[in-house]
Amino acid sequence: MRILALESSCDETAAAVVEDGRRVLSSVVASQVAEHRLYGGVVPEIASRRHCEAVVPVTEQALQEAGLALGEVDGIAVTAAPGLVGALLVGVNFAKGLALAARKPLIPVHHLRAHIAANYIASPGLEPPFLCLVVSGGHSHIIRVDGYTRIHVLGRTRDDAAGEAFDKAARAMGMPYPGGIELDRVAEGGDPGAFRLPKPTVDGSPYDFSFSGLKTAVINLLHNAAQKGVQVSIPDLAASYRQAVVDCLTRNFVHAAEATGARKLVLAGGVSANTLLRRRMQELCRQNGWQLFMPQLSLCGDNAAMVGAQAYFEQQAGHFAGMALNARPTMSIEAGF
Ligand code: KG4
Ligand code: ZN
Numbered sequence: 001m002r003i004l005a006l007e008s009s010c011d012e013t014a015a016a017v018v019e020d021g022r023r024v025l026s027s028v029v030a031s032q033v034a035e036h037r038l039y040g041g042v043v044p045e046i047a048s049r050r051h052c053e054a055v056v057p058v059t060e061q062a063l064q065e066a067g068l069a070l071g072e073v074d075g076i077a078v079t080a081a082p083g084l085v086g087a088l089l090v091g092v093n094f095a096k097g098l099a100l101a102a103r104k105p106l107i108p109v110h111h112l113r114a115h116i117a118a119n120y121i122a123s124p125g126l127e128p129p130f131l132c133l134v135v136s137g138g139h140s141h142i143i144r145v146d147g148y149t150r151i152h153v154l155g156r157t158r159d160d161a162a163g164e165a166f167d168k169a170a171r172a173m174g175m176p177y178p179g180g181i182e183l184d185r186v187a188e189g190g191d192p193g194a195f196r197l198p199k200p201t202v203d204g205s206p207y208d209f210s211f212s213g214l215k216t217a218v219i220n221l222l223h224n225a226a227q228k229g230v231q232v233s234i235p236d237l238a239a240s241y242r243q244a245v246v247d248c249l250t251r252n253f254v255h256a257a258e259a260t261g262a263r264k265l266v267l268a269g270g271v272s273a274n275t276l277l278r279r280r281m282q283e284l285c286r287q288n289g290w291q292l293f294m295p296q297l298s299l300c301g302d303n304a305a306m307v308g309a310q311a312y313f314e315q316q317a318g319h320f321a322g323m324a325l326n327a328r329p330t331m332s333i334e335a336g337f
Pocket of ligand 2: 115269
C-alpha cells in the first residue's frame with residue numbers, strides 16, 4: 001500500500017510517498033524557517049501563504065521521486081490537527097482535492113501520532129506496546145502506545161512545551177529563531193554545573209511537566225546580570241538550562257517507565273533531536289535494560305514521511321475521512337477523527 005502524504009501544520013510544507021507504513025519512497029520538505037526568523041517566530045499568515053505556493057511543487061516532486069503518477073497511489077494522507085489552522089487548511093484542502101479528483105481514500109492524521117510513527121520508519125522492527133516521550137515545539141507528552149492507533153496520555157506539560165521552553169530561553173540569550181537547535185549546539189561548549197536552575201515538578205502529577213518557571217528563571221537571571229553590568233557566559237547558561245530541561249524530561253519519563261513496567265522507550269518530536277536528551281536516554285536505557293528507539297535527525301522535525309507512516313496504520317484501523325474533513329487547531333492525540 002503506497003500512500004501520498006502531506007504535512008503543513010506549521011512552517012514546513014512537506015510531501016512524501018510511503019509504502020506499508022515503513023518504507024519511504026520519497027520525502028520532500030520545503031522549510032520557511034529563514035523567512036520566519038526575520039520576525040523571531042512563526043507568523044501564521046505568512047506560513048499559510050507560503051504553504052499555498054509550495055504545496056503543488058512539493059507534491060509533484062514527491063510523486064516524481066517515487067516514480068509514481070497520482071493514479072498509482074493507494075491513498076492520500078494529510079495532517080489535519082493540531083497546528084496553525086490556516087496552515088493546516090492548505091494541506092487539508094489540497095489533499096481533499098487530490099482525493100476527490102483521483103478517487104482515492106482520504107486519511108486524516110494527528111500530527112503527534114505522525115511524530116511517533118517516524119520511529120516505525122527509523123526502526124522497522126518496532127511495534128507497540130511501548131512508552132513514548134513526544135517533545136515538540138507545541139507539545140510535551142508522556143504517552144503509552146498500546147497499539148498503532150490506541151494511545152493513552154500519562155503526562156503532559158501544564159504550560160510551555162519543551163521546544164517552546166528551549167526557543168524562548170534561546171531568544172533571551174540572543175540566539176536566532178528557532179533557538180532550540182542553536183542552544184543545543186552552544187551548550188556543548190559550556191559547563192552544565194555553572195548555574196543552579198529550578199527543575200520544577202507538578203504536585204500530585206509525577207508525569208506532568210512545567211517549564212515556564214525554569215524559562216522565567218533564565219530570563220530574570222539575564223535581566224539581573226544586565227542591570228548590574230555583569231557578563232554572563234552564554235555557553236555555561238545554555239548548558240545549565242539544557243541540563244535542567246533534559247533532567248525534567250528524563251526524570252518523569254523514567255518514573256513512567258518504572259511504574260508501567262515498560263520494556264521499550266521511544267523518543268519523538270523536534271526536541272528528540274537534542275544531543276543531551278539522546279545521550280542521557282542512551283545511558284538510562286543501558287543502565288535499566290530498556291530498549292531505546294529514536295528517529296534519525298532527519299525524521300525528528302516536521303516531515304510528511306512520518307504522516308504517511310501513521311496513515312498506513314490509521315487506514316488499517318478503518319480511519320478514513322470524507323469531504324467534510326476540517327482542520328483543527330487543537331485535538332487530543334487519544335481521539336480519532
Ligand atoms: O516537532 P517540531 O519540528 O515541530 C512541532 O511540531 O512543533 O519541533 C520543533 C521544535 C522547536 O521548538 C525547535 O527549537 C525544537 O523542536 N528543536 C530542538 C532541537 N532541534 C529542534 N530543541 C532542542 N534541541 C535540538 N537539537
Ligand atoms: Zn511537529
